Amino acid sequence: MISGLRFVTLSRAVCLVALGASLIIPDARAADALTGTLKKIKETGTITLGYRESSVPFSYIDEKQKAVGYSIDICARIVDALQKDLGLAKMEVRYNPVTSATRIPLMANDTIDLECGSTTNNLDREKQVGFSTTIFLTAxxxxxxxxxxxxxxxxxxxxxxxxxxxxxxxxxxxxxxxxxxxxxxxxxxxxxxxxxxxxxxxxxxxxxxxxxxxxxxxxxxxxxxxxxxxxxxxSIEPYAIMMRKDDPPFKAAVDGVINNLYKSGEINHIYAKWFEAPIPPRSINMHLPMSAAFKRVVAKPTDSGDPAAYAGN
Amino acid sequence: MFSNFDFGVIYASLGYLFWDGMSFTMLVTIVATVIGTVLGTLLAIMRLSGVWILSRLSGAYIDLIRSLPLVLIIFWFYFLVPYVGQWITGAPRPVQVGAVLSTMLTFTLFEAAYFAEIMRAGIQSIPKGQTAAGAALGLSPTQVMVSIILPQAFRNMLPVLLTQTIILFQDTSLVYVLSITDFLGAASKVAHRDGRLVEMYLFAALIYFLISLAASVYVRGLQRRYAIAR
Amino acid sequence: MNYNWNWSAFFDASPEGVGTYMDTLIQGGITTLWTALISFAIAFVLGSAVGILRTLPGRRIGAFAICYVELFRNIPLLMQMFLWYFVLPEALPTDISRWIKALPDGSFYTAVICLGFYTSSRVAEQVRAGILALPPGQRAAGLALGLSRGQTYRYVLLPMAYRMILPPLTSEFLNNTKNTSVALTIGLLEITARARAMQEFSFQVFEAFAAATVFYLAVNMISVRVMQVVERRVAVPGFIAGKA
CATH class of the missing domain: 3.40.190.10 (Periplasmic binding protein-like II)
Known part of the structure; x- marks a missing residue:
């Protein structure tokens, strides 16, 4: 490389170096800059999703004992986007069952990376774990x-x-x-x-x-x-995807995907699929159109754990 | 509810119950028995070693584990193991273990304490004279242990070890508290999903009963055979 | 270990609104002890009866006792809890079933009965072993003195048999105490369930489980000590159980 440089003009050498740098530096910066969960996913090539067994229609097991649901679909989009962002040719997605009692310790001890269930975001829990943009509102x-x-x-x-x-x-x-x-x-x-x-x-x-x-x-x-x-x-309960606390780049990536779903209107399809159409395993239909309060969240995404933030005006 | 007992739901879920559920139950039972016996034997030898620190450590471990309910230990391990893994490997983050591996580790380490006490009794049942005889033949203490004491201790204790394995087989059902799909977990998932709890629970109980009974009848036969041989 | 230890969490207000986490743990400990004591009392009575039956002549009685022991020994405890709690009421007439289900402490009664029967099968085996370990001469001597069979058991065989099986009975008692934790699956708020609840809301996983661990160790140690004293008190000098 260096011996090759001797034969080219200075300006060309500068160009080459600049080109090389432009090719290398963003990559190097990305690898250096990766922290927390993103780094873990990049290094291991795997992501583990926590799922619930009976949170119909958010996260539950179908007749083939596979995790499905509204939250699982949203997580699948997040997983796809993460794979693309991290430039991983292959990413293994593992599933780990969680219960209300086990989800937070399993998040803390790194067993799961995202919890795709029906978890309420509230101020108490925000002290322990992080939450994505609100994905549903319930009472x-x-x-x-x-x-x-x-x-x-x-x-x-x-x-x-x-x-x-x-x-x-x-x-x-x-x-x-x-x-x-x-x-x-x-x-x-x-x-x-x-x-x-x-x-x-x-x-x-x-x-x-x-x-x-x-x-x-x-x-x-x-x-x-x-x-x-x-x-x-x-009370009012905002649902969100749970992740580890104090991991802003990961949260930004997750929120970005959800906000895009909201902006593009794709959320309407996912929503309709789980709440307004027959769902597995027994083809029941929830007949639950999107509430006015949740429509406000879609129009103006928020990740607040304070119920007051969702009151109508 | 009994009047409309539905065999169909059992029949339809047989594949899931046995292929997914029972295979996991059996896997945990076998892994925990095999590795647990090995670890248990080591613990027993440590406890009987006469080296103060080794016997104290091993004794403390055995007593601690045996004093605690399995349910509590299952919770402890599931949450603690990733941190311990981090501490051992020096990794910057807790080590991801996962439900299956964590369960096997829990049962192996739990059963090791019980197998240790059985093996201790087995080792102590071998007359002291044999150790002396081995030493007189010029065997090292390790050789005496491995080729004289342990084979006999193991053979004498085989029925007790197998009885403990039957208990272990039944105890694996407690992974239910972690929502892991063992045989009972599979049965209860189907029961919840289809609202067919009477059928599924009775069927699961029957299967556990038949397997455990068959195994304990076999062990009793073994016991009688060995009693005669001795 | 990047875990935030916070031992003072025990003195934070519990989510129930009254008292602290420590108070809820103490309540859990009390529930564990009551469940363990009452269920063991049942196990002792039932187990003794079945154990004695197995030593009596008569094939039919013996067969019944064997079936009893095998039934309760070969089904996992958790499974048995579910059978008592969820399945049994469905087999009863609607009125009785409704009455049972409306009982305010349903999971407590279920746990006590379930553990009582489960442990009784183990106690039965011990009692039988104790009686059979006695020299056959004792039974013969009792009968020769003109005692009825009942009296022979009451005054000659059982007093010695119980003394002999005191150590294994102690360990059955401790097993039974540990097994009360399985009842958390049917909603009994015993110590492990309380520790789990504390963990869910305070997020202090290891502190909560450490408290439960200390509780079980203490119960274990105290029981062993008490039984040593009892053993010494009731020892019959010169007999096997009297060597302490």
Missing amino acids: NRFISKRSAKLKTLQDLKGKTIVGTSGTTNIKQINELNTKGALGMTIIPAKDHAEAFLMLETDRAVAFVMDDVVLAGLAAGAKTPDEYEISADAL
Whole structure:
């Protein structure tokens, strides 16, 4: 290389060096600049997605025991974009099941890189983990059997209630229980399916969870008409993809993909596929058009963990 | 619910139950038994070594693990192992282990403590005179252990080791708490998905029962045979 | 290890709104102990009965006892929990089933009964082994003295058998205590479940599980000590169990 340079004119040499530098430097800068999760993905050529087993239609397993859902679809877009950005010819995508109880420690100990489920972004959790742009909005309500005629929180007085362990919902019902001296017995279940099972088998009279998850579970039940979701909403819950905290480049990459989905309108297709059309495994249809509040998020993406940020105006 | 017992749901999910579920249960059982026995034997030798620090360390490990419920240990390992991996390898980040490997590691290290106590009893059951005889023949302590004591200890303890393996086989069901698909995990996933819990749970219980019973009948036969041989 | 240790998390307010995480852990510890004690009492009574049955002559009784032991020994505990909790009520008449399910502490009763039966099969084996380990002369001597079979068991065989199996019974008791943690799968808020809940909301995984670990170690140590004292107290001088 150097011996070759001797024979060329100075100006040409400058040109060559400049060209070479322009070819090398961006690459070198990218490799140096990569930190956190992006660096990990680039080095290992793998990304691990955490998925839920029964968060219909966000993240659940279909009849072939494969993780599918609205959040999984969004994560698939993120994975594709990351592969392109990092210039990886091949990227292995691993899936690791998580529960509400295991998702945060598994994120902290690097077992999963992205959690694609139905996780509420709130200020408490923001101290521990990072969240993407909000991907859905829901409210905390309870589901019960129609025959039990439970309409409001007061109706639950002295009854056995089930919640999914580790969720904001069970935390909230616990607080309300103490504050209102309602004397409820609150059972934590491992996941939504197990919690719904408690309701189905009358082990609990009501199941406290985000309304959309409840609607998904009820739609998939043996007798969907038997159940009723309360009109009373206990709170607003913004869902987001969870990642490790303090990893701005990774978050920027993830948010960029989601914001593009919003801007291009592609989100409407993904949304319609999971909320307004028959979904596996049993071709149920949630019949849930996009809410006005979520349309506002799509128009003006936000990653706020503060419910107040989503109030209509 | 019993009146409309649905065999169809069991039949339809047989492939998943056995191919995905039972194969994982069996894999964990076999790996944990084989490696756990080896580690357990090492722990037992350490404990009996007479070297204060080795026997203390091994004793502390065995007692600690045996004092704790498996459920708690499963949680501990699942969350802690990546950090330990980071510490051992000196990597800048926790080492990604994953559910399957983590489960195997957990059961192997858990069972090692139980196998260690069995092997200790086995080693102690061999008359001291044999060690002396081995030494008199000019064998090194390692040779005495490997070629005289251990084969007999292992043989004497085989029924107990196998009984422990049957318990281990049943205990693997506890990975349910991590949502990992073992046999029970597979059964409960189908049960939840199809709302067919009575069928799936009864079927799963029956399969566990038949396998464990067959295995324990076999072990009892073995015990009788060895008792006569001795 | 890049993990933020924060031992003071124990004194943060728990998500229930009353008390701290420490309070919830203590409550969990109490639940664990109650569950363990009551279920072991059941296991002891049932196990003794079945164990004695296995030493009686008569093929039919023996067969029943064997089936009992095999049934509870060969199904994983977690599976048994689910059978008691989810499957059994479906097999009962609707009224009874509804009443059972409406019980406020359903998972506690289920856990106690399930563990009671599960551990009883192990206790039964110990009791049987204890009785069979006694020299046959003792039974013969009891009967020769004019004692009925019941009296022979009550006054001659069982007192010695129980003394002999005290150490294995202690370890069954400890196993039973550890096994209460399996009941977290049916919603029992025992210590491991409380530790898990603390971890979910405080995010201090290792502190929470360390607390549960210390609890189990303490229970273990105290039980072993207490049983050593009991063993010494009840020892019959000159007999196998009396060598301590």
